[in-house]
Amino acid sequence: RVVVVTDRVDLEDQLARNFISSGAFGSAIATKKEGEKARAQTGRQLAKRIGQGAERIIFTLIHKFATASRQPECYNPSPDLIVLVDEGHRSHGGETHERMKKSLPLASYVAFTGTPLLKKEKAANKFGPIVHAYTMQKAVEDETVAPLLYEERVPELTINEEAVNRWFEKITAGLSAAQSADLKKKFANKRAIYGAANRIELIAWDIASHFSENIKKLGMGLKGQVAVFSKLDAIRYQGYLDDTGLVSSAIVISAPDSREGNLEVDESKLPEVQKWWNAHVGNDQEGYERRVLDGFAGDGEPDMLIVVDRLLTGFDEPRNTVLYIDKPLKEHNLIQAIARVNRLHEAKRYGILVDYRGILKELDTAVKAYQDLEVRTQGGYDLADIEGLYQQFSSEYKQLPGLHHDLWAIFAEVKNRRDLEQYRHVLMPKYAEDEEGQSYDTRQKLRDDFYAALTQFGLCLQTALASRSFYEDHTFSEAKLATYKEDLRFFTSLRQIARQDALETVDYSVYEEQIRRMVDKQVIGKEVREPEGVYVVHKLGGDDPENWSEEKTRNETDMIRTRLKKTIEQDLADDPYAQKVFADLLKEAIAAAEAMFEHPVKQYALFRKFEEQVESRELEGVPDVFAGQAHARAYFGIFRLVLGEGEFVQGEEGAYVEEARLIDQIVRDAVAENSLNPQNIEAAIRKALLPRLFGLMGLERAKSVIEQVIQVTRVGLSRGGF
Structure with missing residues (x-):
């Protein structure tokens, strides 16, 4: 039996059609009959098919396992099951993936992805070694995809900095210093200037002119896509593109109450977004998108699609020829996005990338990383390495009950757990004077303890949800897991409220509309600078x-x-x-x-x-005897740093090599022996190393070496290196 798993409805449709057209269900009659019922419509239906059904082929979305796995019949220990996973990258890094594995524990899993998570992210790789890599350059050489051309077009702006500074002085007059700094930091991080109406208008005219002159006038029915940062940006782009009269466009976004892009602000509250949605989509999102995509796939309107996150992955329309980029993209997401315009079409020689955000360096880094994938992975990850990661995760989740208890202990005085105001009262600033008459907040430490406890609990729960052993441990019921999730949501919200109560931060959404009006007024678009040349994307990092x-x-x-x-x-x-x-x-x-x-x-x-x-890491002065012992090599280098080059040369190099290896073993033992209580790892290392190093180099130098060994250990643990 075969279970085909993907993460989006449109991909499930595409895969089902491919299976049907290839004759996977047998005769034409069998194809029609079985093909229509092969897709699991609900989680409950998926559970029955897994545990009780006999269907030879099942199609499902990964998220259906979240519901299915809670049904007692959703379990099949048969080894005669093959699970084919499409888009086997980020949607398989957490809870639903582990629920799938729990339901089908002995199945064989084969995953396909155009953008695998690379070695530095191997903790999220759930499928074992890479068995075959097919790079972008090889695909271009085989003529299975079109080559991509990249050009950067820089919008030049004039910003009235004096007026912006005056505005900030005025708007922050009633805020604390911490709140004022927080607002300015959020203003910078959210890159509000990129959403200025004048800037978007300038780029929209440039896009329309570029597309009209270089694509539309060819009369070959080729299309384009505009990737923007937010739903509001998408609506503004469409308005300005319509004003040009040169191109037609349509917006494809998620519903207003669904977060899209890297936004903290809830766009469902923006009247422009609600008005556009009600006027164009209403209650028929599926019908609206079907009409838009059918038109995009034909010779007529629209000429281009405007998107935020939708259709930047898994959207394969051969007519799609040019991607205009006005949003930050990098790594996996960047490679996924640019692949939207490299599908073959008889009228298309190249796919074109036009960049208004300056992502060339990110593009170079991402392409280089994926181009030499075969060489760097050497056939994939070492299975022992992956198993080691699972072992490291296996004990982490056991801290959850204690961390959960510690979090609630901060609010022991709360009588009514349903009363938010009682929680706020516990954390509300309370001022007193010290011996010198200086005012201080007596509850500052309590809030800091709360923030730390919440962070520890949240990280541990995140690790647990990505750990197979957590779901195999029957001491954690579904009810207990639901409690943990609900408490995390509640306390995360409480943390935001507490920070505002203590004047530590501001709610950026309160200022969002004022900032938008200020930016629209003070940022003026001058011109878009013409590119001096183009890059062939698959040749970046090479030739x-x-x-x-x-x-x-x-x-x-x-x-x-x-x-x-x-x-x-x-x-x-x-x-x-x-x-x-x-x-x-x-x-x-x-x-x-x-x-x-x-x-x-x-x-x-x-x-x-x-x-x-x-x-x-070829270094003169570090002997070539540390193959496969990266941490031992680091400890050897620490000796050189602490002792100084002059004194180190006088010593016996071989002795320091052996000492570095012994330290490596001591650290590994400390990590293994204290896996249930990671807070004890550093104490164990210090206890074991201080007597050894004291006799070798004295107290001060020994302390210096130990602190640097501890730092290397922290970095290694954070990267899953032990």
């Missing part, structure tokens, strides 16, 4: 630099510098010595490159060679 233009060579060099800085600052946090040495070498490389300014190819070669050195 011969000798054939590049000077501008491309300098751009590629800048990208490597950016990647190197990020790698050294973040990826090398688990190796302080390598981090310091490579940071110093990067400074030297930058200085050397500046001396080669007239020779951009030499600059590129310099940084490319250095990047390869960083990737392999």
